[in-house]
Structures are given as C-alpha cells and as structure tokens.
Amino acid sequence: MVSKVQLPEEDSLNVLKNVINERTKFKKFYNSIENDLISQAEKFIEHKGNPLLLTPLNLKNYTESEEVASQRKKSLIGLYTPKYGKQPFSQLEFMRKKNGLVVCPSCGEPGRPRTLDHYLPKDKFPEFSVLLLNLTPMCDWCQGEKLAEYVTNDGQKRYIHPYFDDVDRVLFSISFTAPFSTPAIDVAVSEEIPEELSLLVRHHLEGVDFLTRFKEYFRTRYISVLRTAKRVRENESISLRDFLNVSLENEEAKSINSWDAVLYRSILENNDLMGYLEDGLLPDYL
Numbered sequence: 159m160v161s162k163v164q165l166p167e168e169d170s171l172n173v174l175k176n177v178i179n180e181r182t183k184f185k186k187f188y189n190s191i192e193n194d195l196i197s198q199a200e201k202f203i204e205h206k207g208n209p210l211l212l213t214p215l216n217l218k219n220y221t222e223s224e225e226v227a228s229q230r231k232k233s234l235i236g237l238y239t240p241k242y243g244k245q246p247f248s249q250l251e252f253m254r255k256k257n258g259l260v261v262c263p264s265c266g267e268p269g270r271p272r273t274l275d276h277y278l279p280k281d282k283f284p285e286f287s288v289l290l291l292n293l294t295p296m297c298d299w300c301q302g303e304k305l306a307e308y309v310t311n312d313g314q315k316r317y318i319h320p321y322f323d324d325v326d327r328v329l330f331s332i333s334f335t336a337p338f339s340t341p342a343i344d345v346a347v348s349e350e351i352p353e354e355l356s357l358l359v360r361h362h363l364e365g366v367d368f369l370t371r372f373k374e375y376f377r378t379r380y381i382s383v384l385r386t387a388k389r390v391r392e393n394e395s396i397s398l399r400d401f402l403n404v405s406l407e408n409e410e411a412k413s414i415n416s417w418d419a420v421l422y423r424s425i426l427e428n429n430d431l432m433g434y435l436e437d438g439l440l441p442d443y444l
Contacts, residue, residue: 160329160362161263161413163320166290168249174199176245177237177288187230191220198285206322207277207292209308210315215285234284238276246288250274253293261416262297263320264304265366267375268417271295277319279306294320300366310361318362327351329359329415332372332424338434339384339441343376345369375417381444383425387435388444398436402426 178195181188198215205211217227217234240247254272262271275296278286286292296304310316318325328348334341345368347359363369390398402422409419425431 160318160320160323160325160359161261161266161415162323162326163257163259163263163294165321166249166253166293168290170203170290171196171199173246173249173290174288177240180245184230184233187220187233191215191217194220195285199289202278202286202289203291207319208315209278210313212278212283214283217284231284235280235287238280238287246290249290250293253290253295257295259295261413262300263294263413264296264300264317264362265368265371266413266416266420267297267299267371269297271297273298273301275301275304277317278308281306282308291321299371303366307365314361315358316361316365318358323358324355326414328423329355330363330420331427332376332420334424334428334431336430336434338431338438341380341431343373345372372417376421379418379421383421383435384440385444388440391436399426399432 174195178188178192194215198212201212217230218224221227221230237246238250240250254274257271259270261268264271264275273296274293276283276286277292277294280287283292304317308316327350329351330345330347333344333346335343345363347356347363349356351359386401387398390396390401402425406419406422406426409416409422413419425435
C-alpha cells in the first residue's frame with residue numbers, strides 16, 4: 159500500500175519557470191499566462207495538491223477564442239513530452255528510472271515503478287503537466303486503474319498523495335477466514351489512524367483495485383508461508399514467529415505498507431492463524 163515518497167530533488171517552481179522561458183512557439187500565450195502558471199503552482203504546493211481546494215485555469219482568459227484555447231491546452235500538455243536536451247527531459251527521466259523505490263508507492267506491490275502519474279490529471283489541469291510535485295512514481299497497474307480520476311462520485315478526494323499525505327504508518331491489515339489451509343481474505347483499515355485519513359485510505363484502496371490484486375498475489379504467496387511453516391517444524395532452530403518477525407522487519411525497511419509487510423504483520427497479529435501455522439494440520443501437497 160501507499161508509502162511516503164521523498165520530494166523531487168529539483169525545485170518544482172524553478173523547473174516550471176525554466177520550461178516556460180524555453181518556449182519559442184506561442185510565445186505571446188506563454189508570456190500572458192506565465193504569472194498565473196507560477197501562482198497556480200504555488201497554490202498547488204500550499205494546498206498539497208488537494209483537488210478540493212484547486213480550480214483549473216480557464217485558458218480562454220489568455221486566448222482569442224475557444225478553438226485557440228484548445229490548441230494552447232495541447233501545447234501545455236505537450237510540455238510533458240520534451241525532446242532530449244529540453245527541460246524537463248532529464249528531470250522526468252531521473253524520476254522514472256532513478257527513484258530508488260523497490261515497491262510502488264501507490265499500492266505497495268513489489269517492483270520498481272518506472273512510470274509517472276499526474277496526481278491531478280493533465281487533461282483537467284494542463285497547467286500542472288510538468289509540475290514535478292504533481293508527478294508521482296506509480297506502477298503500470300495502478301496507473302491503469304486510476305487513469306484521470308481524482309475525486310469520488312460524491313466529490314471527495316480519491317487518492318493519497320505520496321509526497322504530502324501522512325502515510326508512513328500502518329494503514330490497514332488483512333483479515334483471514336478459516337479454513338486456514340486456504341483462507342479467504344479481506345482488508346481492514348487501521349482503527350489507529352485519524353478518521354479523515356481512514357476515509358481517504360478506503361477511497362484509495364478502492365480506486366487502485368487493491369483487494370482484487372492482492373488476492374491474486376496472496377494465492378501464491380500464502381503457499382510459501384505454509385511451506386515455511388512446515389520447514390520450521392522440521393528444523394527447530396528458529397520459531398515460526400521469530401522467522402516472520404525477521405521477515406517483517408526486512409519488508410518494513412522497504413515500505414511499512416509493502417505487500418509482504420502487510421501480509422507478515424497480519425499473520426503475526428492473528429492468533430488463530432498463527433496457532434494453525436505452528437500446530438495445525440498442514441496440506442499434504444507441501
């Protein structure tokens with residue numbers, strides 16, 4: 159699940175200013191909108207990207223017609239795909255390929271995310287197309303689920319922002335229903351987090367289709383847990399609880415809400431499941 163991500167190395171406002179200054183095409187448009195682009199970016203930072211507190215710029219205020227406004231919108235969106243040597247090409251490449259992450263900060267799935275997501279969609283907020291603080295590393299699956307969505311049907315904030323929201327804590331756990339040889343699972347948001355964050359976590363999990371994806375992962379991962387339980391019984395040099403605690407520490411070093419951290423923590427907190435893994439009748443196929 160979600161983990162907090164370090165802010166981009168370069169200052170978002172400076173990069174935006176440099177991008178605007180590089181414009182040669184539609185120079186009149188960029189000169190007229192420059193101050194408002196910077197002001198809008200400052201509001202984004204002030205409000206931590208909260209879509210409920212931000213209103214898109216009306217590009218018709220900077221052009222002669224609706225048609226021209228549509229063309230300039232395409233120009234703003236096109237800033238996200240610069241040619242080599244133009245800003246922000248190097249910054250985007252660094253954020254995609256050298257982010258240092260080993261799990262997706264949006265869902266916690268293992269693997270380095272190599273795509274960037276526009277937290278506020280560039281089609282709705284073209285002025286944020288190259289604002290680095292609006293660009294967050296994300297796995298392909300999360301991006302495919304999120305698309306251009308950013309609020310719920312009833313107008314609530316849909317997604318956690320990994321740069322700004324306080325998510326470096328245990329956000330949820332997995333519940334298990336017997337039989338423990340092939341348990342059914344569900345997700346339970348932590349009761350220890352503030353109500354506002356709890357609601358946001360629920361929206362976020364639903365938005366990235368977390369439970370469906372985790373169930374698929376769990377089916378194969380749990381077999382490994384069962385096999386570990388069997389091996390520990392055969393070799394009493396370490397208890398299963400100690401083994402899982404060490405495994406949990408290693409996973410939490412990657413992210414407190416990585417999928418394996420969630421799995422190991424949830425198993426350790428479930429006394430009935432631990433009792434089964436330590437002393438119950440394990441499947442014959444192991």
